[in-house]
Amino acid sequence: MLPNMNGFDIVLKLRNNKVKTPIIMLTAKDEIGDKVRGLDCGADDYLTKPFSKEELLARVRALSRRQGEVILNELSYEDIKLDKSTNALFCNDRSIHLGLKESEILEILMCNSNRAVGKEELLEKVWGIESDAEDNNVEVYISFLRKKLNFLGSKISIEAIRKVGYHLKGTKK
Numbered sequence: 001m002l003p004n005m006n007g008f009d010i011v012l013k014l015r016n017n018k019v020k021t022p023i024i025m026l027t028a029k030d031e032i033g034d035k036v037r038g039l040d041c042g043a044d045d046y047l048t049k050p051f052s053k054e055e056l057l058a059r060v061r062a063l064s065r066r067q068g069e070v071i072l073n074e075l076s077y078e079d080i081k082l083d084k085s086t087n088a089l090f091c092n093d094r095s096i097h098l099g100l101k102e103s104e105i106l107e108i109l110m111c112n113s114n115r116a117v118g119k120e121e122l123l124e125k126v127w128g129i130e131s132d133a134e135d136n137n138v139e140v141y142i143s144f145l146r147k148k149l150n151f152l153g154s155k156i157s158i159e160a161i162r163k164v165g166y167h168l169k170g171t172k173k
């Protein structure tokens with residue numbers, strides 16, 4: 001366990017800051033959803049405990065043999081797909097362009113789909129800790145994203161949880 005941040009947030013923060021160092025996540029979280037989430041957030045490999053020292057070393061050697069950089073350009077959640085290289089959001093046969101802040105917020109929500117993400121956390125990660133942005137900025141961009149998800153006919157929605165934050169909710173009824 002990590003204090004203040006989870007491993008997914010750390011990987012996402014590193015990748016958003018253009019850190020290209022290979023990342024192997026070593027964790028007790030062994031559910032398929034956790035593995036997919038870790039890799040989608042930018043980890044190069046994901047190894048669950050318990051693991052053998054030999055396997056870890058083999059994975060480190062495999063990563064060190066790779067040439068060029070590995071760039072994660074696409075995230076998926078239920079019926080939507082986000083192309084981070086173009087900030088395009090896809091659902092079924094439709095697509096729409098997102099602004100940079102919209103794309104960053106949606107990426108954070110997609111990588112943290114198992115929990116609510118607070119406004120303060122979104123402000124810090126998207127606008128930066130030194131920014132003068134306020135809670136209302138988050139609300140405005142969440143509204144933009146909701147309209148775009150609706151336009152695409154997506155089955156997911158962005159749900160607000162009072163005094164907690166926002167999270168993606170699958171399959172609208």
